[in-house]
Amino acid sequence: MIVVxxxxxxxxxxxxxxxxxxxxxxxxxxxRGEHRTIIGxxxxxxxxxxxxxxxLPGVESVxxxxxxxxxxAREFVAEPSLVRVGAHGxxxxxxxxxxxxxxxxxxxxxxxxxxxxVSVKASGAGMxxxxxxxxxxSPYAFQGLGVAALEMLAAVxxxxxxxxxxxxxxxxxxxEISGYADMLQIGxxxxxxxxxxxxxxxxxxxxxxxxxxxxxxxxxxxxxxxIMARGNRDVILCERGIRTYETMTRNTLDIAAIPVLKRETxxxxxxxPSHAGGRAxxxxxxxxxxxxxxxxxxxxxxxxCPSDALSDGDQSLTLTAFEALMRDLQPFAKAVGRxxxxxxxxxxxxx
Amino acid sequence: xxxxxxxxxxxxxxxxxxxEIEGIDRALIELVAKRVELARQVGAVKRTAGLxxxxxxxxxxxxxRAGALAREAGIDDDEVxxxxxxxxxxxxxxxxxERDARG
Numbered sequence: 233m234i235v236v237x238x239x240x241x242x243x244x245x246x247x248x249x250x251x252x253x254x255x256x257x258x259x260x261x262x263x264r265g266e267h268r269t270i271i272g273x274x275x276x277x278x279x280x281x282x283x284x285x286x287x288l289p290g291v292e293s294v295x296x297x298x299x300x301x302x303x304x305a306r307e308f309v310a311e312p313s314l315v316r317v318g319a320h321g322x323x324x325x326x327x328x329x330x331x332x333x334x335x336x337x338x339x340x341x342x343x344x345x346x347x348x349x350v351s352v353k354a355s356g357a358g359m360x361x362x363x364x365x366x367x368x369x370s371p372y373a374f375q376g377l378g379v380a381a382l383e384m385l386a387a388v389x390x391x392x393x394x395x396x397x398x399x400x401x402x403x404x405x406x407x408e409i410s411g412y413a414d415m416l417q418i419g420x421x422x423x424x425x426x427x428x429x430x431x432x433x434x435x436x437x438x439x440x441x442x443x444x445x446x447x448x449x450x451x452x453x454x455x456x457x458x459i460m461a462r463g464n465r466d467v468i469l470c471e472r473g474i475r476t477y478e479t480m481t482r483n484t485l486d487i488a489a490i491p492v493l494k495r496e497t498x499x500x501x502x503x504x505p506s507h508a509g510g511r512a513x514x515x516x517x518x519x520x521x522x523x524x525x526x527x528x529x530x531x532x533x534x535x536x537c538p539s540d541a542l543s544d545g546d547q548s549l550t551l552t553a554f555e556a557l558m559r560d561l562q563p564f565a566k567a568v569g570r571x572x573x574x575x576x577x578x579x580x581x582x583x
Numbered sequence: 584x585x586x587x588x589x590x591x592x593x594x595x596x597x598x599x600x601x602x603e604i605e606g607i608d609r610a611l612i613e614l615v616a617k618r619v620e621l622a623r624q625v626g627a628v629k630r631t632a633g634l635x636x637x638x639x640x641x642x643x644x645x646x647x648r649a650g651a652l653a654r655e656a657g658i659d660d661d662e663v664x665x666x667x668x669x670x671x672x673x674x675x676x677x678x679x680x681e682r683d684a685r686g
Contacts, residue, residue, distance in 0.1 A: 243654060247647045254643035259668070262661060463665070 233280055234307055235271040238292045245290030246271070252283055261303060265310020272297075272308040274461075301453040301497075303460040304467070309498045315438050315466045318395025318414040323358040325438075325468050326500030330565055330572040331529030333397055333440075333502070334554060335361035337544040338374065339381035342388075347536050349388045351551040356558040356573035360385070360394040361531060364409070365401050366543060367421050374542040382412040389414070397440060397531075403431040410435050420472055420507075423447050423455050433462025440531070442470040442504065449489055453497060468500045469493060470531060471522075473508030482510020482547070485518050490525040501526075506533040506547045515549055516557050523564045523572075532557070615670065622674030626681050636678050642671050 235249060249271055250260045258275030273280060277296060285294050299305050306312075314326040325331045334352040339345050339362040349360050364381035366374065377384075385396045395414035400406055401422060409416060415438045422428050423444035432439050439459055443452045456467045471490060473483025485508035493501045505518035519530050535541045535548035549557065558574045565572035626636055646667045653663035 243660075244651070247650060250650075251643045251647040254646060255640040257639045 233273040233277045233294060233296050235273070235285055235291055236293045236295070237269045237271065237290050239267060241269060241290040245288075249285065249288050249290060252285065252288060253280065256280065256283060261308065263309035263311075268292075268310055270308065270310050272302060274302050299496075300450070301457040303465070304453050304456045304497045304499060306496055306498050311498070313465070313498045313500065315468050315500055317359060317397075317438050322395045322414060325502070326528050328569075328571055330523065330527075330570050331359065331500075331502065332357045332558070332572070333359040333361050333529065333531040334534045335397075336363075336535045336541065337533050337548065338363040338366055338376055338542055339384055340377070340542050342384045344536050345384050345388050346391065348534055348551065349392045349394055351536075352534055352554055353392050353394055355551075355555040355575045357394070357532075357554075358573065359397055359415070360388065360392070361397045361417075361533075363543070364398050365405060367399070367401050367419050368543070379408070382409065386412050400428070400432065403427050406431045406435060410437050413437065415440055415468075418442060418455075420444050420447075423452065426458055429455055429458040430462050433459040433464045435464065437464075438466035438468065439464060440468045440470055440502075442472050443474065443486075443489070445475045445483065447474070449492055449496070453493075456497070456499060468502060468528075469497070470502050470504055471508075471527075472504035481508070481514065483508050485509065485521070487521055487525050490522065490527050494526050500528040502529040502531055503527045504531045506531075506544070506549075510547050512538065512547055512549055512553065515547070515553075516560060519557060519561060520564045523561060523570070524568060526568065615673070618670065619674055619677045623677050623681050626678030629678075637675070642675075645671060 237246065246262070246269065253260050253273050256279040258273050258279065261272040261274060263270045263272070285291055297305055297307055302308055312326060314324050317323045317325060323331055334357040336344065336348055345362060352360070362381065362385050364376050364378055364385065366376040368375060382398070385398060389396050396412070397415040397417055398409060398413045399417040399419050400409045401419065416432050417440040418428065418432065420442045421444070423442060424447070441456055441459065452469060456469060459467050471486055473485045476484040478484050485505065490501055490503065503522035505515045505522060509515060509518050515532060522530060532554065533544060533548045534551060534554045535545065536551055538545045538548040538550060541548055555575045561572055562574050629636055646664050649667040650660040650664045653660040
């Protein structure tokens with residue numbers, strides 16, 4: 233149930249409305265927009281039948297939310313959410329400016345990470361990704377450098393100022409990784425790991441939640457709801473391709489999920505074209521499509537030498553390919569009325 | 584350079600402020616412990632009087648009052664409301680544990 237207040241409602245009136253709802257054992261969530269304030273009710277809505285909220289001063293309308301997700305629902309807030317990542321302003325995801333997160337699949341060493349970070353930053357990326365703990369399909373594949381990788385990410389952040397994003401796979405890692413990362417990533421394989429979702433819901437770090445390989449849009453939104461219900465409202469959703477019968481691509485990028493999510497939720501939506509296609513040559517066209525469809529940003533795998541990468545080399549862009557991508561994306565961003573940082577025009581960068 | 588002199592001054596100031604914050608944290612913990620203890624007593628009185636332990640209207644009023652006070656103090660009322668729901672949860676659990684302990 234959402235309660236929309238009249239314009240010019242006083243704080244005391246809002247307090248009274250919230251108290252009336254909370255008396256019945258429900259919780260309230262407030263969202264103040266430019267023109268209206270929305271009070272969302274969380275709990276057993278049947279109890280509200282007796283509350284006669286419409287008679288309270290300041291109430292304009294009362295509408296049921298017929299969806300299983302509440303905190304994530306678009307109706308629940310006045311304006312689409314912005315998620316701030318990192319200290320000192322860091323990066324903002326969800327606004328008019330598109331956000332691009334770039335970096336290697338796994339952190340393989342300090343120098344490769346530094347080289348990648350400096351280069352992707354110059355190309356216009358606003359955040360650095362890098363895996364410290366890797367969920368690999370095979371137990372014999374490279375599993376990540378762990379704490380050593382976290383230390384390297386923090387050192388490169390200090391040098392470049394790029395906020396860092398890294399995956400957390402286990403509830404036992406959440407506290408340790410939160411000590412380093414600016415944003416915690418929940419991988420596709422953990423989208424419905426509810427104990428992990430609860431754990432990242434209790435820390436003060438934004439969460440990048442990837443859609444599961446066989447996760448429906450509704451299940452993705454319910455996973456976000458899990459995190460938000462624990463108190464962490466800073467969730468970014470990521471479409472990364474779903475499993476279909478197609479074998480020419482690693483996954484099938486669900487482009488329609490972008491406008492559907494933008495309609496259903498106020499949370500920012502970004503796209504991972506690297507995992508979706510599984511091939512470097514597909515990254516650019518999938519990125520163009522994602523931005524054209526209304527995505528708020530991209531997360532792209534970039535490696536200084538993809539053929540030497542310890543994981544996912546086939547889908548990683550080289551540093552120069554990433555620079556070209558950021559340049560080629562500009563007209564697509566412009567076409568949808570969004571801004572995108574890009575590489576400096578050649579010639580000026582060298583001056 | 585003036586920076587050489589300002590640097591240790593700033594560090595001393597930082598240490599002083601952190602000391603003060605630590606003092607406030609200690610006082611907060613003592614107050615929370617006191618609040619939980621009082622809630623236990625309320626629980627005992629309620630039981631004697633045959634009243635239910637859970638009292639959502641009362642909890643809602645406590646949170647509403649905290650939000651209003653927060654605004655008067657010039658701090659974010661929504662964050663304070665959140666804090667108070669946790670505080671109430673702590674007290675409520677203490678009351679319920681007391682009941683369970685007595686069987």
